[in-house]
Amino acid sequence: MADDMIGSPNGRETRVAVLGAGMHPWGKWGRNFVEYGVAAARDALRDAGLRWEDVQFVSGADTIRNGYPGFIAGATFAQALGWTGARVSSCYAACASGASAIAGARAQILAGLCDVALVVGADTTPKGFFAPVGGERKDDPDWLRFHLMGATNPTYFALYARRRMDRFGATDEDFATVKVKNARHGLANPYARYRKEVTVDEVLASPIVADPLRLLEICATSDGGAALVLSSLDFARRHGAGEPLVTVSAVSTVTPRFPNTVIEMPNFSTDSAAAGGVADGPGFRPSITRAAYEEAGIGPEDVDLAEVYDLSSALELDWYEDIGLCGEGEAEKLLRDGATSIGGRIPVNPSGGLSCFGEAIPAQAIAQVCECVWQLRGQAAGRQVDGARVAVTANQGLFGHGSSVVVTR
Amino acid sequence: MSTADSGKKRVPALDGWFTMDDDAPALLGSRCTVCGTFAFPAEQFACRNPACEGTEFEPVRLSRRGKVWSYTDARYQPPPPYVAADPYVPFTLVAVELAAEKMVVMGQVVPGVSVDDLTVGDEVELVLGPLYEDDDHEYLVWRWRPVASAKNEGGADG
Numbered sequence: 234m235a236d237d238m239i240g241s242p243n244g245r246e247t248r249v250a251v252l253g254a255g256m257h258p259w260g261k262w263g264r265n266f267v268e269y270g271v272a273a274a275r276d277a278l279r280d281a282g283l284r285w286e287d288v289q290f291v292s293g294a295d296t297i298r299n300g301y302p303g304f305i306a307g308a309t310f311a312q313a314l315g316w317t318g319a320r321v322s323s324c325y326a327a328c329a330s331g332a333s334a335i336a337g338a339r340a341q342i343l344a345g346l347c348d349v350a351l352v353v354g355a356d357t358t359p360k361g362f363f364a365p366v367g368g369e370r371k372d373d374p375d376w377l378r379f380h381l382m383g384a385t386n387p388t389y390f391a392l393y394a395r396r397r398m399d400r401f402g403a404t405d406e407d408f409a410t411v412k413v414k415n416a417r418h419g420l421a422n423p424y425a426r427y428r429k430e431v432t433v434d435e436v437l438a439s440p441i442v443a444d445p446l447r448l449l450e451i452c453a454t455s456d457g458g459a460a461l462v463l464s465s466l467d468f469a470r471r472h473g474a475g476e477p478l479v480t481v482s483a484v485s486t487v488t489p490r491f492p493n494t495v496i497e498m499p500n501f502s503t504d505s506a507a508a509g510g511v512a513d514g515p516g517f518r519p520s521i522t523r524a525a526y527e528e529a530g531i532g533p534e535d536v537d538l539a540e541v542y543d544l545s546s547a548l549e550l551d552w553y554e555d556i557g558l559c560g561e562g563e564a565e566k567l568l569r570d571g572a573t574s575i576g577g578r579i580p581v582n583p584s585g586g587l588s589c590f591g592e593a594i595p596a597q598a599i600a601q602v603c604e605c606v607w608q609l610r611g612q613a614a615g616r617q618v619d620g621a622r623v624a625v626t627a628n629q630g631l632f633g634h635g636s637s638v639v640v641t642r
Numbered sequence: 643m644s645t646a647d648s649g650k651k652r653v654p655a656l657d658g659w660f661t662m663d664d665d666a667p668a669l670l671g672s673r674c675t676v677c678g679t680f681a682f683p684a685e686q687f688a689c690r691n692p693a694c695e696g697t698e699f700e701p702v703r704l705s706r707r708g709k710v711w712s713y714t715d716a717r718y719q720p721p722p723p724y725v726a727a728d729p730y731v732p733f734t735l736v737a738v739e740l741a742a743e744k745m746v747v748m749g750q751v752v753p754g755v756s757v758d759d760l761t762v763g764d765e766v767e768l769v770l771g772p773l774y775e776d777d778d779h780e781y782l783v784w785r786w787r788p789v790a791s792a793k794n795e796g797g798a799d800g
Contacts, residue, residue, distance in 0.1 A: 267792045362718075371656060376723060378660055379722070379723050379746075381659075381723065381773065382750055382784055383720035383733065383750065383758070384716075385716065388714055388716065388735055390715055391715075392712040392713070392735075392737050393712070395712045395713060396711070396712040396762065397658065399712070399761070399762040400762075415775055440717065442756045443715060443716060443717065443765070444714050444715045444717070456674060491691055491692050492679075492690075492691075492744075492745075494744075494746070496711070496737045496748060497747075501682060501747060501748055501750075502681075502682045502747040504690055504745065505690075505743050505744055505745040506745070507680050507742070507743055507745070508674070508680060508691055508694070530795040554654055561648040577726075635798060638669075
């Protein structure tokens with residue numbers, strides 16, 4: 234792979250510079266989400282060596298559980314940092330909100346409409362299962378799935394897990410091993426909420442929530458905030474950004490292709506393939522990262538590390554296949570061989586993943602990119618993937634939101 | 643409209659999603675009059691097939707039998723708007739492949755069937771059962787019941 238090909242596969246520049254990355258530690262702090270977003274933004278600006286007044290465009294990832302300020306998150310953060318006249322945008326794409334916010338900021342930069350953009354997402358979450366927002370809404374599948382089926386998010390994760398066991402021979406021990414690996418990875422991450430080693434036996438001894446998934450295998454809901462300062466490559470050069478210059482080389486926010494034949498949150502059913510329109514491409518999850526690879530002009534063989542959305546331990550194994558690290562049904566072998574541990578061929582979730590963070594929805598896809606940036610700069614103390622040059626993130630938000638970002642140096 | 647043994651009126655927990663006949667209840671979906679694509683719940687405005695501009699849909703009763711695509715259970719009480727029994731009783735859920743419609747539909751499994759009783763590929767059929775009740779009504783929902791499971795022979799569950 235020629236380095237100068239990354240990010241311009243068709244001769245058109247797709248890269249923007251990442252000048253700064255910042256996060257507020259994940260936890261169950263119970264404070265206003267704006268506080269986490271502001272802290273992360275200030276961290277990212279300090280990291281970039283820029284002032285808030287230098288930001289021309291603010292891209293906020295929304296939270297839907299914190300009232301009106303959450304629905305217009307970009308403006309909420311801008312006001313909290315002090316109005317400067319910067320242009321603003323806010324977006325929601327469920328778990329993929331952070332990637333959508335990055336995509337919006339990147340598009341502004343690549344279109345030449347601004348040089349410096351700030352991307353921020355933060356959340357304050359309730360305890361326990363995510364429930365739909367309040368009110369009786371009989372035309373909202375997210376409300377109805379709870380009402381008519383009692384189907385929580387772990388219900389869907391568990392359907393995938395059980396199917397892996399049936400089709401590929403995945404075992405309870407395999408799923409527990411993913412948790413053990415990620416817990417070890419996150420031990421030294423100062424932003425992780427859970428920093429404690431666990432054993433396979435401890436995981437298997439934790440109570441089953443949705444068979445076959447256990448409490449320690451399902452990601453918690455967390456408070457947290459993450460931010461990125463993005464700029465044009467020209468601005469980065471003028472600004473004298475240090476080496477190595479890390480860039481976002483591709484952002485995929487693809488939707489599924491009809492017929493989507495995998496049952497997904499919050500739906501009651503899949504699409505029907507009865508009209509003969511069987512999708513000839515990959516399923517939805519594989520298509521997410523494939524689009525990012527194509528945009529960046531790379532393939533999965535070029536990737537040095539991946540941050541994937543381990544909403545459950547078992548789901549991480551699905552991602553190994555969906556992002557092209559191995560073929561279908563081969564994820565368990567990749568895991569058992571240690572390939573996805575730090576020190577292995579292709580470390581996955583060196584940050585510790587959602588397993589160590591818990592999910593702060595609008596911040597999470599941004600946090601994945603923050604980790605990739607620190608890894609590629611060699612700043613991921615205690616969890617560093619040596620010599621990493623290319624990183625990929627993968628994530629999926631309910632209602633058909635793909636999210637994948639390729640980060641290179 | 644039928645009456646439960648308790649004397650309460652039996653009504654659907656949601657109108658229009660399934661038929662209320664006791665012998666052979668069915669989910670109510672739709673089929674596009676242009677391309678034949680099925681949908682559940684029934685399509686209202688536009689066909690999901692991107693190659694089709696259909697806007698008219700005929701109501702269809704979906705297949706009452708299908709094969710288990712995957713399954714799980716709910717060991718902890720789901721949050722509202724789920725109306726849980728007190729004390730809470732865990733239940734099993736399935737995703738079921740319908741051959742004719744070439745789609746997968748979810749639902750709870752009848753009470754008394756655990757994940758240990760299920761395997762991917764098992765045949766299941768649709769029945770109605772009580773989801774919750776108030777002073778005057780018993781609210782019904784569709785449930786899936788293993789076809790071969792002798793312990794669940796008989797009419798509606800519950």
